[in-house]
Amino acid sequence: MSVIRVSVVGAAGYSGAEAVRLLSRHPRVVLTGLFGSAGGRRAAFGSLHPDLAGLDGPEVVPYVEAALLEGAPDVAILATPNEVSAEVTPGLLAAGVRVIDVSGAFRLREASLYPAWYGFEHPAPALLGEAVYGLTEWCGAELEGARLVANPGCYPTSVLLAMKPLVLLLAPHQPLLVTSASGVSGAGKKADVAYSFCELAGSYKAYAAGSHRHEPEMRQELGLADEAAFSFVPHLLPVVRGILSTIHVSFDAPVSDAAVADRFARVYEGRPFVRVLPAGHLPELRDVVGTPRAHIGWKLLPGCRRAIVVSAIDNLLKGAASQAVQNLNRVFGLPETEGLL
Ligand SMILES: NC(=O)c1ccc[n+]([C@@H]2O[C@H](COP(=O)([O-])OP(=O)(O)OC[C@H]3O[C@@H](n4cnc5c(N)ncnc54)[C@H](OP(=O)(O)O)[C@@H]3O)[C@@H](O)[C@H]2O)c1
Incomplete structure (x- = not known):
């Protein structure tokens, strides 16, 4: 071997x-x-x-x-x-x-x-x-044998996995609003007083609203034009790891839970690293931290033309290292799960 x-x-x-x-x-x-x-x-x-x-x-x-x-x-x-x-x-x-x-x-x-x-x-x-954009579940044959893979950002991984299956249902002129919260390891190991325990413990704050570098990456991968009403507001959560993204979406016409479930199943059925929860169940960080999985859930709002979609990952795993290993497996023709289950 x-x-x-x-x-x-x-x-x-x-x-x-x-x-x-x-x-x-x-x-x-x-x-x-x-x-x-x-x-x-x-x-x-x-x-x-x-x-x-x-x-x-x-x-x-x-x-x-x-x-x-x-x-x-x-x-x-x-x-x-x-x-x-x-x-x-x-x-x-x-x-x-x-x-x-x-x-x-x-x-x-x-x-x-x-x-x-x-x-x-x-x-x-x-x-x-x-470079192949390595959101693994969305990659096809281009990943096999690739010379250069760009592993997706941690916030984009959480948002894109939840949003890409629903893009065709979305109302084109309604805003897409994303609020994401990340554990402090998202900022890396660098010593900076802004990330110190005393500055963060017991608090919760928004940062880089409208200016975070993951915004153009998400626009690119969702195919959104510059003028599309997309707003992304990251927050710093005083935990070590994990990202939870809450996404407010509007649909072109009323949708059913079955239609949303079908969109997710078409992409993620048989994909062990993306778990789609039953309608109305929303994920939480503790179920994904320390795992290579993303968990995605949604709740239709009254009238069924709007929904809240929630996506949770471990920023250091599905948002970075385990997705890199999924990509490595695919580049070298191995089962995507090798070394990860
Ligand atoms: N943290 C996350 O959740 C996350 C998720 C997805 C993607 N990313 C991205 O992944 C990258 C690493 O992030 P991180 O959070 O792991 O950062 P980190 O904890 O700050 O680690 C960065 C590493 O890079 C090394 N390094 C710095 N300059 C170098 C150079 N000139 N040559 C070789 N090595 C060098 C550092 O070496 P020393 O140990 O010697 O300082 C350190 O080991 C960043 O681009 C980040 O945006 C991070």
């Missing part, structure tokens, strides 16, 4: 560490290198994951392209800041290493959006057309 050689860059960060944990138990994967920032310290695999004590893995060392290539990986998972992924990807691809990027560096197809939403000129715009 052939193995897949995988290196992880950003291995000590929150989503990178989750990827390492999943991959270290994956029956078809060998970890060939774990990397952190150039200024970072070397760290033993076991200090990253005391829960995996006894499993061997490479040390986490500062990232240098030549050091990664020495391990001869088939694929690199990049769990790095956006600019870092954008910079290192072209070299890795040129060296024959496939890339699954957990950052936003290759999610937007329009290079001109990067300065406004991400704050940098894209250094490799030609690759934006090649």
Whole structure:
């Protein structure tokens, strides 16, 4: 049985560490290198994951392209800041290493959006057309053998999984309103007083309303024009992990629970990582945190022309690392569930 050689860059960060944990138990994967920032310290695999004590893995060392290539990986998972992924990807691809990027560096197809939403000129715009947007349940044959996969953002994963099946039912001129709440690990490991315990515990706040970089990604993947009335307001929830998105939708004509259930079943029947709840049951974070699953529920409002749709995921798993492993499995022709169930 052939193995897949995988290196992880950003291995000590929150989503990178989750990827390492999943991959270290994956029956078809060998970890060939774990990397952190150039200024970072070397760290033993076991200090990253005391829960995996006894499993061997490479040390986490500062990232240098030549050091990664020495391990001869088939694929690199990049769990790095956006600019870092954008910079290192072209070299890795040129060296024959496939890339699954957990950052936003290759999610937007329009290079001109990067300065406004991400704050940098894209250094490799030609690759934006090649990157496969890896919302796994919505990918077809383009994922098999892909050289570059752009793993979706955490908020977009929760919203798109819930919204894409319903797009054809939506009233085109009515607003689509999304309120999402994320645990604090969504901001990564960086030390910043705004994310400290005393600033967040016991509180709940909206941030980046109308300016969050996941907004153009959701517009792109839902096929919404710039002028479409879509509003996305992220909130910071004082828990470690999990995202819950509450979406207010309007339909073109009255719909039944059966029609909504049918839309979801057409896409997600037999897909183990998306669980659609019975009509009227809304998901909650505790049922998905620590799992690779999304849970989706809806409630029709009186008159059946409007509904509340709620979607919950673990931001570090279905929103990042486990979706990256689903994508890795598909790229290499393995069952999507390998190493994840
Ligand atoms: N957190 C989430 O819920 C989530 C979900 C989906 C996607 N994402 C995206 O995934 C990426 C990682 O997010 P995160 O939350 O896991 O961040 P994080 O906890 O801050 O970790 C970032 C990692 O990147 C490494 N790094 C920074 N600069 C580097 C460089 N120049 N070369 C090599 N490694 C470098 C850091 O190394 P050191 O350990 O040495 O500092 C760290 O391990 C981001 O692009 C983020 O937007 C995050």
